Amino acid sequence: xxxxxxxxxxxxxxxxxxxxxxxVKVRAIEDLGPRMRRVTFFGDSLxxxxxxxxxxxxxxxxxxxxxxxxxxxxxxxxxxxxxTPRHFDPVRRELVVDFVRHGxxxxxxxxxxxxxxxxxxxxxxxxxxxFPQDLRHLVLMADESALPAVGTIxxxxxxxCLVTLFAEVDDEADRxxxxxxxxxxxxxxxxxxxxxxxxxxxxxAARNLSLPAGAMCWVACEAAAVREIRAVLLNERGIDRAQLxxxxxxxxxxxxxxxxxxxx
Numbered sequence: 001x002x003x004x005x006x007x008x009x010x011x012x013x014x015x016x017x018x019x020x021x022x023x024v025k026v027r028a029i030e031d032l033g034p035r036m037r038r039v040t041f042f043g044d045s046l047x048x049x050x051x052x053x054x055x056x057x058x059x060x061x062x063x064x065x066x067x068x069x070x071x072x073x074x075x076x077x078x079x080x081x082x083x084t085p086r087h088f089d090p091v092r093r094e095l096v097v098d099f100v101r102h103g104x105x106x107x108x109x110x111x112x113x114x115x116x117x118x119x120x121x122x123x124x125x126x127x128x129x130x131f132p133q134d135l136r137h138l139v140l141m142a143d144e145s146a147l148p149a150v151g152t153i154x155x156x157x158x159x160x161c162l163v164t165l166f167a168e169v170d171d172e173a174d175r176x177x178x179x180x181x182x183x184x185x186x187x188x189x190x191x192x193x194x195x196x197x198x199x200x201x202x203x204x205a206a207r208n209l210s211l212p213a214g215a216m217c218w219v220a221c222e223a224a225a226v227r228e229i230r231a232v233l234l235n236e237r238g239i240d241r242a243q244l245x246x247x248x249x250x251x252x253x254x255x256x257x258x259x260x261x262x263x264x
Contacts, residue, residue, distance in 0.1 A: 019059065019123035021069065022046055026118045027094060034173050035101045035144065037111050038086070041120065046093040052085045053128025054156040055149040055218075055247075059083075060097075061121040062106050069121075078121075081107040084148040085125050095122070098148040129153065129218070129245060135161050137215035141202050141229065143168040145249040146220035147178045153218065154179035166205045168198075168221065198252065199225020206232045216243045223248030 022045035030038040052058075061078045071077055087096035099111040110120075131138065131153070138161055142150050147167060154163060163184045169175065171192035177184070189201035199222045206229045211217065217239060219229050226248045233239045 019071070020048075021061070021065075022049065022122050024095065024120055024122055026114055026116055026120075029114060029116070032098065033176050035170060036147075036174070036176065037099045037101055039097050039099060039111065039114060041095045041097065041122070042093055044093060046088075046090075046095055049093075049095065050085070050088045050090070050125055052088060052125035052152070053130060054153040055220075056085060056125040056128030056152070057082050058085050058097075058122050058124030058126075060107065061123070062110055065121050079106050081105075083107075084152060086148045086151060098151075100144050131157065131161075131216065133158055135214075135216060137162045137164070137212055139163075139209065139211060139215060139217045140165045141205065141217065141219045141221070142166070143198060143202065143221040143249070144170065144174060146247070149220060149249075151178035154181040154184060157181065159183070166202055168201045198222045199229070203229050203232065207236065209233070209237055211237070211239060216245070218245045218247075220247040220249050223251040 022043065024041035024043040024045060026039055027042040028040040032038050059080045060083055061080045063078045065078050069078075083097050083099070085095055086098050088094070099107060101111065102108055103112075135157075138153075138157065140150050140153065140163065142165070144167075150165065150167075157163065159182075161183075163181070165178075165184055165186045166189060167178075167186055168189040168191065171190045172188075174190070175188050177186060187205070189205065191198070191201060202219070202221055203225060206219075209217075217233060219226055219233075221229075226246050230244065230246045233244055234241060
């Protein structure tokens with residue numbers, strides 16, 4: 001094995017610009033499980049969208065938004081939430097987004113009532129992750145909110161990369177592979193049986209984690225849990241900081257939490 005561990009490719013931060021707002025409508029709705037609903041959007045506005053990087057994000061804007069609206073500093077903005085673009089078909093101009101159905105919040109309420117033809121405005125994509133092509137082993141630790149992003153990462157990895165996924169979900173009924181990629185070892189961690197707090201089962205897995213030389217680890221779940229997991233991996237498991245990526249996808253008690261603590 002190469003003695004020099006691969007590192008994540010980091011791109012320079014581009015200058016901030018106004019987002020391209022894209023009005024879209026719902027073309028299809030599919031329930032992937034009791035708590036995950038897949039929505040396919042379409043529209044000519046998706047011309048030029050992407051390609052999205054693995055683990056990238058988009059903004060969904062809710063409410064009655066004028067077609068010519070643009071954000072103005074200091075002015076109120078429509079309610080927005082951050083999601084992962086799961087699939088994009090540039091020929092059909094279709095964008096797939098997976099929603100966790102947790103019953104609370106503007107996005108959850110919208111997806112419960114969504115019908116064919118329902119309209120939204122989106123912006124993006126942005127962010128995302130590029131993993132080295134010579135990476136031999138990747139460990140992913142994620143709760144249900146990050147499983148769509150996990151799917152995009154798995155779809156993009158080279159076939160020679162071994163993957164171990166620790167997936168924390170509400171209960172056994174939520175077990176569904178986020179990707180059809182082979183060579184993925186999935187360890188399901190259902191919270192309901194033990195009434196575990198969000199992120200606690202991933203934290204326990206982190207404490208027992210043993211990584212082979214050169215492996216990398218990507219962690220995404222509730223923001224406070226992410227910080228605890230990161231501390232364990234760095235201070236107890238001895239992972240090199242350059243081999244660790246952490247993302248707080250949501251925060252308990254907060255709406256649309258903008259987690260800027262990347263730990264990098």
